Amino acid sequence: MTLKYVEIATGLPIDRTFQYAVTGNEAYPAEIGKRAIIEFGHRRMVGYIVRLEDEPVCKDPKPVIDILDETPVITRDLVQVAEWMKDHYFSSWGECLEAMLPGVMKRGKMSSTSRIEEKQRPVEATTNLRPNQEQQSVLDEVAQCIDSNKHKVFLLHGITGSGKTEIYLQAMERVLAKGLSGVVLVPEISLTPQTVERFVSRFGDNVAVFHSKMLESARFSEWKRIKEDRAKIVVGPRSAVFSPFRKPGIFVIDEEHEPSYKQEDSPRYHAREVAIKRAELAGVPVILGSATPSLESYHKAVKGEYRLVELTQRIDEKKLPKVRLVDMRMDFDTRTGKVSVSPALGEALKRDIKKKQQALLFINRRGFSTFINCRKCGHVMKCVKCDSPFVFHKEEQALVCHYCNKRAEPPKMCPACGDDYVVYKGTGTEKVETEIKRLLPEARIARMDSDTMSKRGSHGEILQKFKDHEIDIIVGTQMIAKGLDFPKVTQVGVIAADANLNLPDFRAGERTFNLITQVAGRAGRGDLGGEVFVQTFIPEHYAISFAAKHDYHGFYKSEIEARRDLGFPPFVNLIKITTRSRKEENAMKDVERLAVLLREKPESGEIVGPAPSPMTKIRGYFRWNVLVKTKDVLASVGCLRRVLGAFRKTGGVFVAVDVDPMSLN
Ligand code: ADP
Numbered sequence: 001m002t003l004k005y006v007e008i009a010t011g012l013p014i015d016r017t018f019q020y021a022v023t024g025n026e027a028y029p030a031e032i033g034k035r036a037i038i039e040f041g042h043r044r045m046v047g048y049i050v051r052l053e054d055e056p057v058c059k060d061p062k063p064v065i066d067i068l069d070e071t072p073v074i075t076r077d078l079v080q081v082a083e084w085m086k087d088h089y090f091s092s093w094g095e096c097l098e099a100m101l102p103g104v105m106k107r108g109k110m111s112s113t114s115r116i117e118e119k120q121r122p123v124e125a126t127t128n129l130r131p132n133q134e135q136q137s138v139l140d141e142v143a144q145c146i147d148s149n150k151h152k153v154f155l156l157h158g159i160t161g162s163g164k165t166e167i168y169l170q171a172m173e174r175v176l177a178k179g180l181s182g183v184v185l186v187p188e189i190s191l192t193p194q195t196v197e198r199f200v201s202r203f204g205d206n207v208a209v210f211h212s213k214m215l216e217s218a219r220f221s222e223w224k225r226i227k228e229d230r231a232k233i234v235v236g237p238r239s240a241v242f243s244p245f246r247k248p249g250i251f252v253i254d255e256e257h258e259p260s261y262k263q264e265d266s267p268r269y270h271a272r273e274v275a276i277k278r279a280e281l282a283g284v285p286v287i288l289g290s291a292t293p294s295l296e297s298y299h300k301a302v303k304g305e306y307r308l309v310e311l312t313q314r315i316d317e318k319k320l321p322k323v324r325l326v327d328m329r330m331d332f333d334t335r336t337g338k339v340s341v342s343p344a345l346g347e348a349l350k351r352d353i354k355k356k357q358q359a360l361l362f363i364n365r366r367g368f369s370t371f372i373n374c375r376k377c378g379h380v381m382k383c384v385k386c387d388s389p390f391v392f393h394k395e396e397q398a399l400v401c402h403y404c405n406k407r408a409e410p411p412k413m414c415p416a417c418g419d420d421y422v423v424y425k426g427t428g429t430e431k432v433e434t435e436i437k438r439l440l441p442e443a444r445i446a447r448m449d450s451d452t453m454s455k456r457g458s459h460g461e462i463l464q465k466f467k468d469h470e471i472d473i474i475v476g477t478q479m480i481a482k483g484l485d486f487p488k489v490t491q492v493g494v495i496a497a498d499a500n501l502n503l504p505d506f507r508a509g510e511r512t513f514n515l516i517t518q519v520a521g522r523a524g525r526g527d528l529g530g531e532v533f534v535q536t537f538i539p540e541h542y543a544i545s546f547a548a549k550h551d552y553h554g555f556y557k558s559e560i561e562a563r564r565d566l567g568f569p570p571f572v573n574l575i576k577i578t579t580r581s582r583k584e585e586n587a588m589k590d591v592e593r594l595a596v597l598l599r600e601k602p603e604s605g606e607i608v609g610p611a612p613s614p615m616t617k618i619r620g621y622f623r624w625n626v627l628v629k630t631k632d633v634l635a636s637v638g639c640l641r642r643v644l645g646a647f648r649k650t651g652g653v654f655v656a657v658d659v660d661p662m663s664l665n
């Protein structure tokens, strides 16, 4: 009997593996990426084999109890990616490996051979369009990488309608011809149904689709189709980057700048970076596509680390819509104070609706009034658990906390001083809807935000009605910012373009620029042309003025200089360490102790803070942050691991580490 040994990673949040012996009596032979049942302490649990060894590293390692899988559930390259992920994102082996599996496979809940019924989708076939010159030259370069098994990251910069998706499709065809597989990541499937449609219509059953609302059984069945190589193309959100391909051939990330590619909970990975890592291991190309590339990616492209390819024109040569900035400092209504819809936008809407055209109005907050305070003493109505201003929802007649969903009665008088001058300020979707109804009583208006969309299918229903022109105007949140392509939309209004600029976040400018660009792209898709009104209190801000001119390069130049001056990404990597506790002094005390320990170690990076999080309290927990700025993430994370490993937290304190955080909250 030949004894062999395996290193096993458990699902526990610890940064090490454990050695076990293989006796040969297991159901299946030991292989990297298979699940094994082990005894750990006095518990039985499922772990993952991440290494095979010939020699014992300790005296008499315990035997594994059994091996669960006939074939590995996690591919070789993904095991390597998991190892990189845990080191880069301050996570554990187990957390990273489990992020790669469908829910039903985790911790051995289902065997990899169980059968689940699949249903067929109706398919209407389409074929390749003849690429224009710009598309052809990109395709040639990508094809060369595919053919010669060469890793390269392409940053495909092109406005909406410039033909990016057609490039993805044809690159994918090349990949298929080579017998390889590929993934197309999209920010959110429900917001990009057209993209999915185009892949299915081109490649039929070869496409596996994932989305966030999918039943576990359906998710598992798609996962199995990929694993067994019955589906070679995957379209899905960030977790689709972990598709268990037999042989990856390409990784495409559409709208690569989207924050939804970053996972908010541990493992806090960024799907774009994981894709690049996987592609590097496989020696295959990556295409990052965007009309507004992230500063990080564009900077790398400028430095030559990525190959920058630009599509400079829309396929149909349609011009981008004219963007008008409306200075809201001028637009006061003398009777009622501020208005949300400026007279200029109001007039344009009246005119175009009369001409039987359509409009989209975008406002980034739901509810009616977003800020309620007492005019006498200044007291702000806030959620007690979250230290966040309550938002008044008129339809529901309630104050709602947008962090924890807590509800309260709208006050008759100020709870602090008893005065009855409580004023409702700020604008949400409900208020815009009300104002527009008053302004255009004959127009058919719908609201689209998560309040009206909670019913399954209501999203698609409204869009269908809009398409059939049973609705004239949609008022909505970012739900309406993406992907919508309706030829009769001639007016787009951005109600509060600077809402994000007030946030204490170094990406505020980038977010604002992206949002205006994206929303503006919804106007003038048809032959009727279109215009965009961008309402703002700071029209001179560069993020707004460059967006109005459709000038990404101008924006990039200003923004990159600001980042350089402030020492923010892409010039450093950030690591955000957050302590939270129900007792504020404990969160504060621990974060200060951590900062002191980190400052003693120069290899940890530059330590900034600690300071209270911009969201000082969420769901009853007080939060403090300390930031690390570093040029060597792996070294900093390693150092942080040692410091935190030896750190004795005060009771009731939690510590979270977010590498490359999306916000500083
Ligand atoms: P993007 O992904 O940049 O928004 P698309 O690939 O969706 O651009 O292209 C925009 C429109 O132009 C689509 O309707 C697409 O079918 C069409 N299109 C793309 N490439 C070509 C081409 N080479 N010839 C003709 N039509 C094209």
Ligand code: ZN
Residues within 6 Å of the ligand: 383, 384, 385, 386, 387, 388, 401, 402, 403, 404, 405, 406, 619
């Ligand atoms: Zn709350």
